[in-house]
Amino acid sequence: MALIVQKFGGTSVADMERIASAARLVESEVAQGNKVAVVVSAMAGETNKLVKYISAISPTSDMKEHDTVVSAGEQVTAGLMALELQKVGLKARSWLGWQVPLRTDDSYGKARIKGIGPGTFARSISDGQVAVLAGFQGLSSGNRITTLGRGGSDTTAVALAAALGADRCDIFTDVDGVYTSDPRIVAKARKISKITYEEMLEMASLGAKVLQTRSVELAMKYRVKLQVRSSFTDVEGTLVVDENEILEHELVSGIAHSRDESKITLIRVADRPGIAASIFGPLTEANINVDMIVQNVSEDGAATDLTFTVNRSDYEHTLNVLRNNKDNLGFERIASDPGVTKISVVGVGMRSHSGVAQKMFNALAERGINIQVISTSEIKVSVLISEEYTELALRALHSAYDLDEN
Amino acid sequence: MALIVQKFGGTSVADMERIASAARLVESEVAQGNKVAVVVSAMAGETNKLVKYISAISPTSDMKEHDTVVSAGEQVTAGLMALELQKVGLKARSWLGWQVPLRTDDSYGKARIKGIGPGTFARSISDGQVAVLAGFQGLSSGNRITTLGRGGSDTTAVALAAALGADRCDIFTDVDGVYTSDPRIVAKARKISKITYEEMLEMASLGAKVLQTRSVELAMKYRVKLQVRSSFTDVEGTLVVDENEILEHELVSGIAHSRDESKITLIRVADRPGIAASIFGPLTEANINVDMIVQNVSEDGAATDLTFTVNRSDYEHTLNVLRNNKDNLGFERIASDPGVTKISVVGVGMRSHSGVAQKMFNALAERGINIQVISTSEIKVSVLISEEYTELALRALHSAYDLDEN
Secondary structure, X not given: OOEEEEEEOHHHHOOHHHHHHHHHHHHHHHHOOOEEEEEEOOOOOHHHHHHHHHHHHOOOOOHHHHHHHHOHHHHHHHHHHHHHHHHOOOOEEEEOOOOOOEEEOOOOOOOOEEEEOOHHHHHHHHOOOEEEEEOOEEEOOOOOEEEOOOOHHHHHHHHHHHHHOOOEEEEEEOOOOOEOOOOOOOOOOOEOOEEEHHHHHHHHHOOOOOOOHHHHHHHHHOOOOEEEEEXXXXXXXXXXXXXXXXXXXXXXXXXXXXXXXXXXXXXXXEOXXXXXXXXXXXXXXXXXXXXXXXXXXXXXXXXXXXXXXXXXXXXXXXXXXXXXXXXHHOOOEEEEEEEEEEEEEEOHHHHOOOOHHHHHHHHHHHOOOOOOEEEEXXXXXXXXXXXXXXXXXXXXXXXXXXXXXX | OOXXXXXXXXXXXXXXXXXXXXXXXXXXXXXXXXXXXXXXXXXXXXXXXXXXXXXXXXXXXXXXXXXXXXXXXXXXXXXXXXXXXXXXXXXXXXXXXXXXXXXXXXXXXXXXXXXXXXXXXXXXXXXXXXXXXXXXXXXXOXXXXXXXXXXXXXXXXXXXXXXXXXXXXXXXXXXXXXXXXXXXXXXXXXXXXXXXXHHHHHHXXXXXXXXXXXXXXXXXXXXXXXXXXXXXXXXXXXXXXXXXXXXXXXXXXXXXXXXXXXXXXXXXXXOOOOHHHHHHHHHHHOOOOEEEEEEOOOOOOOEEEEEEEEEHHHHHHHHHHHHHOHHHHOOOEEEEEEEEEEEEEEOHHHHOOOOHHHHHHHHHHHOOOOOOEEEEEOOEEEEEEEHHHHHHHHHHHXXXXXXXXX
């Protein structure tokens, strides 16, 4: 007997028919003698509708109220799923974040989970009741509803699996696994059967929108065995596991990309100690995540150019913060491009092989694609290119690393 | 400085524009130096949508899950209203039933309020923050969401006004007050400027769908001064007050009607002590509300006919319960009519005047309308007639009691 967490995303609970299909997947786990906890997202489109209501009132709204409003979608699905499970004869009940309670910090809109109350919740599962937990939501210290940020239901599922010591956490979504690249762009992309947490983390954070980054981090931290699979087809999904569970590693596992990037260059920043801190301090305070950072060695020792990227949604905000701090920072001017793409080659295999980056640079150079910024980590090489080359670059790299399906 | 509770119904918060209009009504109370607590319904149509989801799964569903699902609509509106109030510069926050907490009994789907937690909630109002409470919902002893039944937001508002000792409770809706009869049927119906709790209670329970019956009962019990008014027009509404606050009483205040009636007659029931109890016991157990009851004196002393009415939605259920108990009850057969109308003449003035009923019987007789059942109370006379005569009867009675607008 195993304990399984099953998470159903918005498209998997989009209407009554799909909720019924999802319930059958739960039923089949229970029929195998397993205990099951279910995490549900809002019905597809619901959260967007609620966000639109909020934006119509005020774009910069009180996040406490924001979270109260947008968490309603998961509440509805949780109740409906519990009813559907009861209909097929299972013992089931819904749980809202505040009922468990799933405690978070007080960062409304992007709260982090602090703990999952054991008590009656865990007991009900071990008593054989299917627990249907509303994803995405938690409870703040001030007794108010928090939400975990977009895709937060993945995080709920993984945190729950960790807290319960679950044997596996299945993430049901509308794709049947993680692919070597975006199949809508790269026709020859293949499904990956097993991928390491580290790789998945890079793939997730780099734009393969299958799993939320934080959920993968959490899975890695607590060694939760994740499976990404489709709720529509009965094919094997992708297992996200520990590195030692994969015998043969490909050199490169996948090519990820993200179009949500924008590039900002501060021209002729004073080249003195502490300048980076004084630039990025105000951005951190404004809650802006800076991704790639490149600083050139200055020629004259007095001033240099500093380039970095931020999410496109933070672009205008970032420019405003910089302009407001111009006197303090002492740059000459700002050059910026709201539309660039980050392309990344990811694979744990590159730890033990050299030449991976070189192959990338060559492949791009052959197609005449200019690399604007380079950033590397142990298991990935990322480059920033002009957005218009996105598809060309992805396909070229997919072939270059022999990832194409035969 | 007064403390005012303002309740906005579903049509008054149907979209962002109307929520903004409602917020201006709150703003204007605050501008007059008053403390305000707001109670909101779900956006018009939302609760029906959620109920439809539930019915698609199972018509006889676990009411705990039912309540979890259907309470989501009010949660959304509460958050949106708080945001709108903040936008116009007021201090405001939303409160959900479980946050206050608004404690109820455990009758999911039609819970009764047991108490409103004072603590931080009441303090926030006296500190000048506008409290926006999600209507219709409460918290059970089992830490789950309950709902108060249809129209429950009225009850939330009145209970809140009672608990806070509010000076007035304004019920904003899509009509501008309580009318002497349904203006859609009786063109000459007039708006009543003041009505007593007792009269309103009869009008409400008899089908003038302006206020939920339980909210009026509660207002009467705690002497909450109610005002029914429109959120769309700035005209005076109807005040529901104590009898001694009305100097001149009309003989008859209004003519109410309800089409939601169905009539059941048990033919040749044994005429023995305890027979009524044995008939209505099973119906009470089945949660069916019986309204009018008429039992004729039996001619032969052995068997009699017994007629009663139930809500049309309980009609089939009632017949089933009776048939299942046929052996026990020993009636010969059942005669029934799912579609009858109850028409009632209401007015505290009839306490001190005779002839009110007679005038009603005459007016109906003149139009050839057959009276099937009669029932009276201190301040009302109700008759059951065939549904097709509804409009004719209402207009005839409205004229007969001189209620027509000049």
